[in-house]
Amino acid sequence: MLDQDEQSLHSRFTNFEKFCRKKGLKMTHQRLEIYRELLTSKDHPTVEALFLRVRKRIPTISLDTVYRTLALLEEAGMTNRIQTSEGLTRFESDYGAHHHLICKKCQTIEDFTWKSFDTMLLPPELEAWGAIQTRNIVAEGICTACLKKEKKH
Amino acid sequence: MLDQDEQSLHSRFTNFEKFCRKKGLKMTHQRLEIYRELLTSKDHPTVEALFLRVRKRIPTISLDTVYRTLALLEEAGMTNRIQTSEGLTRFESDYGAHHHLICKKCQTIEDFTWKSFDTMLLPPELEAWGAIQTRNIVAEGICTACLKKEKKH
DNA sequence: GCCTTTAATAAGAATAATTCTTAAATAGTA
DNA sequence: TACTATTTAAGAATTATTCTTATTAAAGGC
Numbered sequence: 001m002l003d004q005d006e007q008s009l010h011s012r013f014t015n016f017e018k019f020c021r022k023k024g025l026k027m028t029h030q031r032l033e034i035y036r037e038l039l040t041s042k043d044h045p046t047v048e049a050l051f052l053r054v055r056k057r058i059p060t061i062s063l064d065t066v067y068r069t070l071a072l073l074e075e076a077g078m079t080n081r082i083q084t085s086e087g088l089t090r091f092e093s094d095y096g097a098h099h100h101l102i103c104k105k106c107q108t109i110e111d112f113t114w115k116s117f118d119t120m121l122l123p124p125e126l127e128a129w130g131a132i133q134t135r136n137i138v139a140e141g142i143c144t145a146c147l148k149k150e151k152k153h
Numbered sequence: 154m155l156d157q158d159e160q161s162l163h164s165r166f167t168n169f170e171k172f173c174r175k176k177g178l179k180m181t182h183q184r185l186e187i188y189r190e191l192l193t194s195k196d197h198p199t200v201e202a203l204f205l206r207v208r209k210r211i212p213t214i215s216l217d218t219v220y221r222t223l224a225l226l227e228e229a230g231m232t233n234r235i236q237t238s239e240g241l242t243r244f245e246s247d248y249g250a251h252h253h254l255i256c257k258k259c260q261t262i263e264d265f266t267w268k269s270f271d272t273m274l275l276p277p278e279l280e281a282w283g284a285i286q287t288r289n290i291v292a293e294g295i296c297t298a299c300l301k302k303e304k305k306h
Numbered sequence: 307g308c309c310t311t312t313a314a315t316a317a318g319a320a321t322a323a324t325t326c327t328t329a330a331a332t333a334g335t336a
Numbered sequence: 337t338a339c340t341a342t343t344t345a346a347g348a349a350t351t352a353t354t355c356t357t358a359t360t361a362a363a364g365g366c
Binding site: 179180181182200201216217220221240241242 | 322
């Protein structure tokens with residue numbers, strides 16, 4: 001995934017403030033730090049991982065606050081929840097349409113984009129199903145790092 | 154998804170027996186019934202749901218046995234685990250490449266196939282990532298039934 | 307800048323899904 | 337039929353997540 005530039009990062013913070021005001025939500029220290037951490041994390045962290053990272057800056061923060069804030073951000077469409085086959089919930093800040101590559105060995109998740117897929121017409125049979133809003137590819141396999149480890153064996 | 158015919162259902166049972174023998178696993182009443190239930194369930198059941206269904210035939214079966222058997226079947230590639238955004242784990246028997254339509258309202262999952270997507274070349278950049286083994290689409294939206302309910306409102 | 311109101315927080319209890327432990331039951335085999 | 341190694345049922349333990357409640361802190365009016 002391409003790096004986000006400073007401009008877009010800044011506009012994301014502004015959007016967060018706007019969203020909070022519109023909803024009558026308070027802009028707390030905790031919310032801001034959790035959101036900042038999520039924006040700068042590129043590894044699809046778990047709730048626990050985010051909690052540990054934010055705790056470096058806010059030592060008294062509780063895990064529950066991280067859960068609540070993530071639920072809030074998700075509702076506002078500012079983060080995506082990813083349920084992995086490990087059974088863990090991971091989060092990512094949302095940079096528009098993209099897809100996932102998951103390594104079955106080390107469970108790391110990488111993003112990729114595929115514009116021509118995104119604009120491709122879905123099979124016409126699907127129209128009868130209802131109103132489709134999103135389509136995401138999950139590709140699984142073994143990443144290069146894990147393949148190398150296997151060879152050494 | 155197309156109905157499976159009797160022939161294929163039978164061959165699946167035979168494969169299960171073969172798999173068990175090869176692995177030195179015992180063919181228990183419980184394993185057979187859990188597998189049968191999974192094969193004939195077309196609604197991507199949760200562990201709990203499978204447990205309740207199998208219990209009609211084996212009233213003394215334990216939830217843990219269902220968990221263990223599903224883990225076994227998964228390892229053998231005879232079932233797929235689907236982690237939904239509700240946070241529930243659902244299962245399906247594996248009938249080759251297919252994709253999922255998930256309703257955000259009622260959370261039901263439907264299968265669909267898309268042959269031309271399955272054989273389509275992935276973006277060449279992905280080659281550097283590693284060895285990709287599977288690719289699945291998850292399309293989300295609102296199903297017709299839920300759309301109708303919304304209109305009545 | 308201070309006060310008031312109301313929402314948000316931390317802490318720990320509660321819940322729910324899943325896994326583990328152990329004694330009893332059973333499949334596969336001699 | 338008897339033996340051995342798995343598998344099972346039952347319930348305890350674990351883990352992720354949500355709830356409860358008393359305390360703290362934002363936002364807005366003064």
